[in-house]
Every structure is written in structure tokens, then in C-alpha cells.
Amino acid sequence: MRLVLLGAAGSGKGTLAKKITSDFGIPQISTGDLFREIVKTGSPLGELVKGYLDKGALVPNEVTFDVLKNRISQADCKNGFILDGFPRSLDQAKMLEKVTEVDAVISVELDFEELEKRLVSRRTCPKCGDIDNVNYQGFTGSCRKCGTKLFQRDDDKPEAIKARLEVYKNNITPLINFYGDKVFKVSSAGSPDETYAPVKTFLVKLEAKI
Numbered sequence: 216m217r218l219v220l221l222g223a224a225g226s227g228k229g230t231l232a233k234k235i236t237s238d239f240g241i242p243q244i245s246t247g248d249l250f251r252e253i254v255k256t257g258s259p260l261g262e263l264v265k266g267y268l269d270k271g272a273l274v275p276n277e278v279t280f281d282v283l284k285n286r287i288s289q290a291d292c293k294n295g296f297i298l299d300g301f302p303r304s305l306d307q308a309k310m311l312e313k314v315t316e317v318d319a320v321i322s323v324e325l326d327f328e329e330l331e332k333r334l335v336s337r338r339t340c341p342k343c344g345d346i347d348n349v350n351y352q353g354f355t356g357s358c359r360k361c362g363t364k365l366f367q368r369d370d371d372k373p374e375a376i377k378a379r380l381e382v383y384k385n386n387i388t389p390l391i392n393f394y395g396d397k398v399f400k401v402s403s404a405g406s407p408d409e410t411y412a413p414v415k416t417f418l419v420k421l422e423a424k425i
């Protein structure tokens with residue numbers, strides 16, 4: 216299955232992607248994660264990418280598409296993948312169309328007020344990438360998976376959050392229209408499991424069809 220996940224920052228799309236990966240055995244390809252890895256290398260490309268990430272702006276299409284294409288050409292993607300964070304604009308969707316088909320698009324929906332609230336209190340593990348939230352029960356400041364001290368991403372600070380949500384808002388409608396009846400919408404106002412349940416049902420049916 217070749218899936219695209221749409222959802223604003225903080226919508227829980229990364230968490231949903233992990234559940235799909237573990238049930239359906241297809242890798243999660245997060246362009247945000249790929250970019251953060253590139254930044255860590257400290258290369259000239261990393262420096263360039265960092266400038267965009269820190270502002271909450273989109274990385275230029277040519278750079279993004281190169282990184283994405285390279286990743287989905289790897290062996291683990293031959294039975295499918297979940298794209299998390301790509302495409303983020305109509306232009307990117309048209310680029311993607313040139314290299315692969317898409318079987319379905321899952322759009323994770325949550326209102327912007329709630330998104331902002333989740334993002335400012337979000338904390339990330341620098342080692343394994345796990346995400347936690349200062350408002351969740353049992354939050355200690357250390358990673359629940361590996362024990363490393365959590366940190367706040369630079370782009371989870373108020374100014375960058377506003378920019379990211381604004382970019383999302385401007386791009387989402389054309390994307391939804393582009394994918395038309397391939398789109399399956401789900402609200403993430405409830406718990407991660409409540410969000411996942413209808414998605415799983417949808418994907419089981421889809422898998423039987425393709």
C-alpha cells in the first residue's frame with residue numbers, strides 16, 4: 216500500500232503513522248525526520264535546510280523531492296510506504312505523481328486552537344524521536360522508550376508554530392481536492408487509539424482490494 220498522510224503539525228499524524236507501520240509492515244517516511252537527520256550532519260546542505268526548519272518554512276521543492284525520491288527508491292519501500300509530511304503542497308503532489316502511484320490519502324483533522332496547544336507542550340526525544348507532552352499523565356521529562364532527556368524542538372516555539380500552521384492552512388485545500396475520492400478523513404480529537412480504529416478498518420479493506 217502506498218499511503219499519504221496529511222495533517223497539520225501536532226495533529227498526531229506521526230503517531231498514527233507508527234501504528235500503521237507496525238500493523239501493516241510498511242515503513243513511515245517522514246520528510247521532517249529525514250531533514251532533521253541531514254541537519255545533524257552539519258554539512259552545507261544541512262546548514263541550508265536548518266534555516267528553513269528553524270523558521271517553520273518549507274524547504275525548497277527541489278531539495279525536498281531529491282531527499283524523498285532517494286528514500287522511496289530503497290528496498291524496504293518496494294511493498295509500499297506511508298508518506299508523513301510529503302506532499303505538503305499541490306506542486307509536490309504533482310511531482311510525486313511522476314514517480315509513484317498513491318493508493319489512499321489519510322487526512323488527520325483537528326482544529327487549530329487545539330493544535331497550537333498540543334505543540335507548545337510537545338517534547339521530543341533527541342535519541343529515538345519519540346514524542347511526549349508535558350500535559351500527559353506520567354510525563355517526567357525523560358523519554359518513555361529510552362530514558363533520554365526530552366527537549367523542545369526549535370520549531371515547537373510559538374513563532375515557528377504559527378508559521379507552520381499558516382503554511383499548512385494555505386496548502387491543504389488544493390491537496391485534498393487533488394486527491395479527491397482517495398481521501399479518507401479522520402478526526403484526532405480523541406486518543407491515539409480512537410483515531411487509529413477507523414483508519415485501520417479502512418486500510419484492511421483497502422489492502423484486500425489492491
Ligand code: ADP
Binds near residue numbers: 224250268271274370
Ligand atoms: P511538523 O509536521 O510538525 O511541522 P515535520 O517534522 O513534518 O513537522 O516537518 C518539520 C519541518 O521540515 C517543516 O516545518 C519544514 O521546514 C520541513 N519539511 C518537512 N516536510 C517538508 C516538505 N514536504 N516540503 C518542504 N519542507 C518540509
Ligand code: ZN
Binds near residue numbers: 341343360
Ligand atoms: Zn527516546
